[in-house]
Amino acid sequence: MALFPLTTCSGCENAILDLWIDIEETLKNIEITYAPILMDSEEPKNVDVGLVIGSIRTSEDLNKLFRWRDKSKTLVAFGSCACYGGLPGLINNFNISKVIIDIYKKSIEYESPHSLPKLMEHIKPAPSMVKIDFMVPGCPPPKMLIPKFLNAITYGHEFSLPTKNLCMECPLNTSSEKNISEIRRFSLNIMEQNKCFIEQGIICLGPVTRCGCEAKCIKSNTPCRGCLGPTLEVDESAMKFISSLASSLSLTDIDIKDLNRIKDLVGFLYRFTYPSSKINLMEEKK
Amino acid sequence: MVNLSKETIKFQPKIIGFLCNWCGYAAADLAGNLRRNYPVNIRIIRVMCSGRVDPINILNAFLSGADGVLIIGCHPGDCHYLNGNYKAQRKVHLLKQLFNEVGFEPLRLHIDWASAGEGDRLSKIIKNFTLNILKLGPNLMRCN
Numbered sequence: 512m513a514l515f516p517l518t519t520c521s522g523c524e525n526a527i528l529d530l531w532i533d534i535e536e537t538l539k540n541i542e543i544t545y546a547p548i549l550m551d552s553e554e555p556k557n558v559d560v561g562l563v564i565g566s567i568r569t570s571e572d573l574n575k576l577f578r579w580r581d582k583s584k585t586l587v588a589f590g591s592c593a594c595y596g597g598l599p600g601l602i603n604n605f606n607i608s609k610v611i612i613d614i615y616k617k618s619i620e621y622e623s624p625h626s627l628p629k630l631m632e633h634i635k636p637a638p639s640m641v642k643i644d645f646m647v648p649g650c651p652p653p654k655m656l657i658p659k660f661l662n663a664i665t666y667g668h669e670f671s672l673p674t675k676n677l678c679m680e681c682p683l684n685t686s687s688e689k690n691i692s693e694i695r696r697f698s699l700n701i702m703e704q705n706k707c708f709i710e711q712g713i714i715c716l717g718p719v720t721r722c723g724c725e726a727k728c729i730k731s732n733t734p735c736r737g738c739l740g741p742t743l744e745v746d747e748s749a750m751k752f753i754s755s756l757a758s759s760l761s762l763t764d765i766d767i768k769d770l771n772r773i774k775d776l777v778g779f780l781y782r783f784t785y786p787s788s789k790i791n792l793m794e795e796k797k
Numbered sequence: 798m799v800n801l802s803k804e805t806i807k808f809q810p811k812i813i814g815f816l817c818n819w820c821g822y823a824a825a826d827l828a829g830n831l832r833r834n835y836p837v838n839i840r841i842i843r844v845m846c847s848g849r850v851d852p853i854n855i856l857n858a859f860l861s862g863a864d865g866v867l868i869i870g871c872h873p874g875d876c877h878y879l880n881g882n883y884k885a886q887r888k889v890h891l892l893k894q895l896f897n898e899v900g901f902e903p904l905r906l907h908i909d910w911a912s913a914g915e916g917d918r919l920s921k922i923i924k925n926f927t928l929n930i931l932k933l934g935p936n937l938m939r940c941n
Contacts, residue, residue, distance in 0.1 A: 749895075753852045753888055753891045753895070754851055754852055756891065757887035762883055770887065770890050773894070776891065776898055777898045777899060789857075791899075793859065793900075793938050
C-alpha cells in the first residue's frame with residue numbers, strides 16, 4: 512500500500528497514524544512501501560492499493576495522479592479533498608491569478624527552469640480526472656470508517672459507504688416538525704443543549720450529509736459542516752438543503768429579508784464539495 | 798408594442814416558466830382566451846404548486862441553457878395548498894443569494910404572483926421578464 516499525497520494538509524495521513532494501535536492487526540498484513548509523511552523512500556514501481564490524498568492544485572499534482580493511477584492496482588480517493596475537491600476547492604469561486612496578485616502583489620513567474628509548478632485554473636476532484644476504485648470521504652475520514660475500509664481491502668471483504676444521512680445517527684434527532692423562528696449564528700452562548708440545531712435556527716448540514724462518523728461533531732455540541740459529502744442518490748445536496756431550509760421556516764416569525772443574514776451560502780453549503788458540485792459549472796464567460 | 802420577432806432581434810431568449818396549476822396556469826389559459834399577446838419565448842411547465850419547484854430544477858434549467866426562469870404562483874395567502882407559495886418565495890430568495898455569490902446574474906430568476914382571473918397581469922409579467930432577459934443577454938454558461 513502507498514499513501515500518495517497531492518496538495519494536502521496531512522490531516523488524512525495523520526488520521527491513519529492516530530489509529531495505529533487500533534489497526535495493529537490489520538497493519539501486520541499491509542506493507543506500506545511509500546508514504547512521504549512516514550518515511551523517505553523512492554516511489555515504488557507499482558502497488559496493490561494507492562491512497563490518493565489531497566486536492567489537485569498544481570500541474571505537478573495532476574501528473575502525479577496520472578502516474579499513480581498507472582502504478583496502482585486499486586486507487587482510493589482518501590479524504591474529502593481527493594473525493595470532492597475539499598476545502599481548498601472554495602477558491603474555484605475566484606480567479607486564481609487575481610488571488611495571487613491580491614496576496615503577493617505580483618504574479619508568479621513560470622519561465623525559469625527552477626520555478627514553481629503551474630497552478631491549475633480550477634481544482635477538479637480526482638474522480639473526474641482518473642478512474643477511482645473507492646472513495647473514503649471525510650475531513651479527515653472518521654476513525655470508525657478507516658479500520659473498516661483497511662480491513663476490507665486487506666482481507667477482501669465487501670466495502671461500501673453508509674447510504675443514510677447524518678440525522679439517522681444523530682442523538683438530537685427527535686423527528687419532530689421543524690418550525691424555525693429565527694436564523695441564528697452558531698455560538699456557544701445562546702445554544703440550547705440537547706435540541707436539534709435546525710430547530711434552533713442554526714444551520715446544520717446533517718440532513719444532506721452522509722452518515723458514518725457517528726455524529727461526533729454533534730456530540731461535541733457543534734453543528735455538522737458536511738465533511739463526508741453528499742449521499743449517493745441526491746443530485747446536488749445544497750439545492751436539497753435550500754429546499755429543506757426554506758420549507759422549515761416559520762411563516763409568521765421569519766421575513767424574507769431575514770434570509771439575508773446568512774452571509775456565506777457557498778461556504779456553508781459547499782464547504783468541502785464545491786469542485787464536484789453542479790453549481791461550480793456556472794461561470795459566465797465574460 | 799415591442800417587436801420581438803426573429804427578423805428584428807437575433808437573440809431569442811429561452812425562458813422556462815413554472816406555472817402553478819390553480820393560479821398561474823389558469824391565468825395563462827385566460828390570457829389565451831382574451832387574446833392577450835405575450836412573447837413566445839417562454840416554455841410553460843405546469844406544476845401543481847409553485848412550492849413544488851425544487852431548486853435543482855431551476856439549476857438544471859440554467860445549466861441546460863435557459864436564459865431565464867420564471868415562477869408564477871398564487872398570491873400570498875391564496876395558495877391552494879395554504880403555504881406552498883411562501884416556501885417557493887423563500888427557496889427562490891436563497892437561490893438568488895447563492896447565484897449572486899457564484900457570479901451568476903440573480904435577475905435571471907424571478908418569482909411572481911397572478912391569480913386565475915388575472916390573464917392580463919400575467920401577460921404583462923411575461924412580457925416584462927422577457928424584455929429584462931433580452932437586456933441581460935444570453936446565458937453564456939456551459940454545462941459539461
